[in-house]
Every structure is written in C-alpha cells, then in structure tokens.
Amino acid sequence: MYVNHEVFNDADRHAAALRGWDQHYDQLGSGVFQSTVKQVAVEGVQVFQEAANVRVVQRGELPAGHTTFGLALGGSGPFSFRGVKLDQDAMVITSGAKEFMLHSPAGMSLVGIAIDPSVLRMVADAAGIDVEDNLFERDVIDIPRAAGVRVGRRMVEAVERALARPDQLADPQGERRFAQEVAEGILDLITYHVPDQTNRLTHACQSDIVRRSHDLLLQRPEDPVSILDLCSALRVSRRTIQNSFQSIAQTNPATYLRSIRLMQVRRLLLTTHPNEVPVSEAAARWGFTHLGHFASDYKTQFGELPSQTTRRP
Structure with a gap:
C-alpha cells in the first residue's frame, strides 16, 4: 500500500513523484509552476490525481505490464494524448510500455489509473469481453461526458478517502475494496463499447x-x-x-x-x-x-x- 499527497513548484519533481512512471514534464506556460499529486497504490492498482497551473508537455513511457486509463477532469482547453484529442468526452485506454506524449492545458486536472493483468482480467470478464480485445489498445475512446464526469468524481473521492483514512487500506480486505471500486469505475465506462446481448x-x-x-x-x-x-x-x-x-x-x-x-x-x-x-x-x-x-x-x-x-x- 502507498498513499501520498505532495505539492510542487518544479515540473521535474512533479514528474518524478509518480511511482512506476518513466517520464519528464516540460513547462510551456509562463509563471511560477504550482502543482499537486495525490496517489494511492494497492495490490494490482495505482490511481493518481494530478493538477498543474500552467501548460506542460509530458513525455515518457507507460508502465510496463499494465493497462493504463486516464480521464481529463478539467483545464483551459483539451488535452492531446499520443496525437488524439482528449477531453471529458473521452478516456485514455492503452496497454504495455508504450512511449507517450501528453499535452496538458493550463489549469489541468486529470486522473490516471494503471492496473495489472489480474485486475484487467476481472474487468474484462465483468464486461463480457476478452483481455485481448482491441478495445484495450485504442489509446483514446469516446465516452458520454456525464459518465466520464461521474466516474472521474468517483475516483477523486476514492483517493481523498484513502488520504484521509489510510488505515482503511491497511489490511487485504481494505485494499480489495479500493481496487474493486476503481475497477468498477473503469467497467462503467468501457461497457459503452460492449454490445448488449x-x-x-x-x-x-x-x-x-x-x-x-x-x-x-x-x-x-x-x-x-x-x-x-x-x-x-x-x-x-x-x-x-x-x-x-x-x-x-x-x-x-x-x-x-x-x-x-x-x-x-x-x-x-x-x-x-x-x-x-x-x-x-x-x-x-x-x-x-x-x-x-x-x-x-x-x-x-x-x-x-x-x-x-x-x-x-
């Protein structure tokens, strides 16, 4: 279990704070850099919320052996992930140790999630699809804005609860509850791309x-x-x-x-x-x-x- 909340005034220190991510941030906007990173990691799941006041470009490699999801919570304009526009009508969904470039607007806030193969299988089984489905390789998928906002808020609240009461994650049952809440949020959104039978x-x-x-x-x-x-x-x-x-x-x-x-x-x-x-x-x-x-x-x-x-x- 890992629960942490940090505030930064330097883009490189911000980038280095995300556990398991090989990346660096370049500040593009003018002014004193101010940002926050809130992150929670339990067995099989990592969730983080990050925010920054100025435009930045993030570049690096996605966590190996994991499937990554991302939701834009807000900003002065849209994001761009691996060449695809990303706003509250879309979600990042990709797997493997891929190189990436993410352009983030001023005032950006986003939620990132990385899950291991066991959690991915749980999500895929619950959705009624195979873990090898190309849905998990599309980089960005469309989602209903209201659903994206709802799940984004749910992830933020889960992180905030963990920060307020880290003792609730101190046992396997608490970790499992957190992991399942995150997995259910992902499931809620990918279901929009699964045929109804x-x-x-x-x-x-x-x-x-x-x-x-x-x-x-x-x-x-x-x-x-x-x-x-x-x-x-x-x-x-x-x-x-x-x-x-x-x-x-x-x-x-x-x-x-x-x-x-x-x-x-x-x-x-x-x-x-x-x-x-x-x-x-x-x-x-x-x-x-x-x-x-x-x-x-x-x-x-x-x-x-x-x-x-x-x-x-």
Missing part, C-alpha cells in the same frame, strides 16, 4: 440472477459483495446483472443490495437490547464501516435514524 435473457433467468445475488449477499454479511464479485460468482457480465435488477426490482444492483443490508441491520436492532448490540456493531456486522454514511442511508430508507429505532427492552 442481455435481451436474450428470459424473465426467469433475470429473476434467478437477482435471487442468487441476494443469496450471495446473505452468505457474507461483514464483507459486502461488489458488482465485480457478482460478475465473478455468477459468471455473467455487469450489464447482464444491471439489466436483470432493473427488470425484476426496478432498481440498480448497488441500491438493491444496500437496501437488503440496511434491512438486516434494522432487524437486528429491533430484536436486541442496546447494551447487547450497539448500533455501531449492528452496522459493522452488515459491512457498514462509515457510520455517518450508514446513518444517512438508514434514515433515507426507514424515515428515522438508527438511534431512534425501538430496541428490545
């Missing part, structure tokens, strides 16, 4: 997918299943799972599974004394580790805070 499924098949997902959740209460877990266990694509839940329960899988976990906590609170099972313990038993978020979700679901739920005398 879920219309071949019958209502009964979709219902079975929802039932098995529900059962899997109940089997491991303290370690909530992710979408990638479901894809792996049920051997179906993310889109198949998404469409099945939408068809059967008229909601997305994340909302459905969270609702079931919240109901299990409520059931536990209603049947136990506060001294026997405190609210925090009841929440933890069903995988809610952030009490603030849990309380908010609980109130949204049931119209009251968990502390207001009637307990057994």
Whole structure:
C-alpha cells in the first residue's frame, strides 16, 4: 500500500513523484509552476490525481505490464494524448510500455489509473469481453461526458478517502475494496463499447440472477459483495446483472443490495437490547464501516435514524 499527497513548484519533481512512471514534464506556460499529486497504490492498482497551473508537455513511457486509463477532469482547453484529442468526452485506454506524449492545458486536472493483468482480467470478464480485445489498445475512446464526469468524481473521492483514512487500506480486505471500486469505475465506462446481448435473457433467468445475488449477499454479511464479485460468482457480465435488477426490482444492483443490508441491520436492532448490540456493531456486522454514511442511508430508507429505532427492552 502507498498513499501520498505532495505539492510542487518544479515540473521535474512533479514528474518524478509518480511511482512506476518513466517520464519528464516540460513547462510551456509562463509563471511560477504550482502543482499537486495525490496517489494511492494497492495490490494490482495505482490511481493518481494530478493538477498543474500552467501548460506542460509530458513525455515518457507507460508502465510496463499494465493497462493504463486516464480521464481529463478539467483545464483551459483539451488535452492531446499520443496525437488524439482528449477531453471529458473521452478516456485514455492503452496497454504495455508504450512511449507517450501528453499535452496538458493550463489549469489541468486529470486522473490516471494503471492496473495489472489480474485486475484487467476481472474487468474484462465483468464486461463480457476478452483481455485481448482491441478495445484495450485504442489509446483514446469516446465516452458520454456525464459518465466520464461521474466516474472521474468517483475516483477523486476514492483517493481523498484513502488520504484521509489510510488505515482503511491497511489490511487485504481494505485494499480489495479500493481496487474493486476503481475497477468498477473503469467497467462503467468501457461497457459503452460492449454490445448488449442481455435481451436474450428470459424473465426467469433475470429473476434467478437477482435471487442468487441476494443469496450471495446473505452468505457474507461483514464483507459486502461488489458488482465485480457478482460478475465473478455468477459468471455473467455487469450489464447482464444491471439489466436483470432493473427488470425484476426496478432498481440498480448497488441500491438493491444496500437496501437488503440496511434491512438486516434494522432487524437486528429491533430484536436486541442496546447494551447487547450497539448500533455501531449492528452496522459493522452488515459491512457498514462509515457510520455517518450508514446513518444517512438508514434514515433515507426507514424515515428515522438508527438511534431512534425501538430496541428490545
């Protein structure tokens, strides 16, 4: 695990701060260089957010043995990656130790992600494509702007949480949760380039997918299943799972599974004394580790805070 946040006033020091990257930055814009690099690395995944106030050109070699993704978060103009325009309607997606040149505008902010072959396979399997698909070699692909903004924000928030609470990544389970969140963000965007074949499924098949997902959740209460877990266990694509839940329960899988976990906590609170099972313990038993978020979700679901739920005398 590696978690770090640094501020720089020199382009070369900024470039050297990114672990595993062989590159250098040349400042093109005028003025005192000011930048930040925030990065998190766990087993199989590296995520970084970088920002700089002046125009720079980045040149170097992509990390060997990894597939690299990039999202432009903002700037005074578009980026250019390996000769292709890059803005919030596009995503970098390329693999191997390729040479690259990235022109970044003044006020630039971007998210970069590098994943190893095991995580790539997990993403590809969940998308229903082969790891050798040329999708992973296109350099830049088009994506819906709203989706790019949403996933970019999700990656930034994941990095910020890790910076605020690095202890949450101190065990394999925490690292796995972080890696899966990143992988799910990538999956969300590449799905737009994968043909939809879920219309071949019958209502009964979709219902079975929802039932098995529900059962899997109940089997491991303290370690909530992710979408990638479901894809792996049920051997179906993310889109198949998404469409099945939408068809059967008229909601997305994340909302459905969270609702079931919240109901299990409520059931536990209603049947136990506060001294026997405190609210925090009841929440933890069903995988809610952030009490603030849990309380908010609980109130949204049931119209009251968990502390207001009637307990057994």
